[in-house]
Amino acid sequence: MDSFIDHEVAASVVKKRRHYTSKQRILLVGEGDFSFSLSLATAFGFATGMVATSLDSKDRLAYKYCSATSNVERLRQLGCRVLHGIDATTMSKNLSLRTNKFDRIVYNFPHAGFICSETSAFQIELHKHLLMGFFENARELLSHSHGEVHVTHKQGHPYSKWELEKIAEKNGFVLIEASRFRLSDYPGYLNKRGAGSHPDRTFYVGKASTFRFKMDAGLLDWPDLISLQMVYECFAETGNSTAVIKVEVMEDEGTEATNDSDEKMCLTVERTKPVHETLVHRPVHTTSFPAINTPDKKCKLPEDDKSTAILKLLIKMVKFLVRVCFHPFH
Incomplete structure (x- = not known):
């Protein structure tokens, strides 16, 4: 009961972390060890407006990431809804999500897995397929009047070949802004590889940006x-x-x-x-x-x-x- 009261009190004060505020309904997609979600929730002091999801099952998550279980537990204490086994390319069909509309849908460093070399045409097509499916589904879950989709993505070769902006445009989105992504803006966030033989290791971010998209008003259904x-x-x-x-x-x-x-x-x-x-x-x-x-x-x-x-x-x-x-x- 005390925890609930604390959340209510905290909710009366709007707090902000970079592009996000505690007033927004935020859907986080493709979380690794849930450290990004926890970074936002900690900054806000509560997470009752957040839904954090992972492709991995609960058991798989615990196997891959040493801090995932504790991060998820803390998120739930702060009021966050945590869902496992959520595929970014089919998420709009999920019963727990499809009845909601979100102000922000966030996907940090989307990746289709290490199947081939990052520079291979086949691997790039896998990434593009992932992005296409994500935007198709994000469109269904977004609050179109004021909602935004945020994708944090590395820049330069070969990542520019993923054609992020072009794929977003095909799904009726327009780019608002691409702003430099800095890990220091999100204390506690650890960007994990998520796949391969060392999924719990971090990767070098280098030059990356958060691409903010909104629906093109002229193309709304x-x-x-x-x-x-x-x-x-x-x-x-x-x-x-x-x-x-x-x-x-x-x-x-x-x-x-x-x-x-x-x-x-x-x-x-x-x-x-x-x-x-x-x-x-x-x-x-x-x-x-x-x-x-x-x-x-x-x-x-x-x-x-x-x-x-x-x-x-x-x-x-x-x-x-x-x-x-x-x-x-x-």
Whole structure:
């Protein structure tokens, strides 16, 4: 009980360690001996907003790293959730993770294992495959409104051939910043090899950076604009609920619609529920989209690529909601 109270008190004070704060929901991927997670948790004084994961099982972890068991125990005392056997390329399907959205997803020195020489084309392809799978899954777990994915990666040959930024871009991410990584910024962190004959040994970091990515706002899928889970809950809540879907072209009051006006496509979802023989209208969610040229109030396909994408997403949303309305949940 005392430990719980201490965590509550500590949580009232926001603390920061480099790119991370104690207010953030942080997912740590591919931890070795969990010393990086522990470094953050120690700096914050608690870790109730952190989830730290390893590919290794609990037993394998204890076999590979002499400090892993004690580090994990300390993390749990600080309130961190620790998960083992989490593959970075399939993590979004994990039941313990997929119901969460994180502000920061962190993967330090991703590595596919020592199969061949680091300079071999086959080994490089293995690393690229790992990164591709990671970004695909991180996208599903990230809070898209303000979330970031951080990958700490060595620079120079042959690491530049992993094409980190290009792979991130393919998955809808844009680079915010690449900042120099320093071990001294994270006291207690020991970067482990993790594989090979000496997994518990550290490796030379050299020139490395933390690459910070966010989702490209122009490429967000429509479930990121309106909560898919919320929509399902709205229509599943009661059997006699129906829905009204409105798509309107809105313009600023007192102005005429022109190509330069601040028009917005606005989708409003409302639920109607019979109460004492009276229909009570309850707004559920409204989403406004950036300006689309519709001066004659007709849905013309905009020439701008981003506007075109938004219009397509709007159409998808309407189709989905119509399908939900006319196919009752059981």
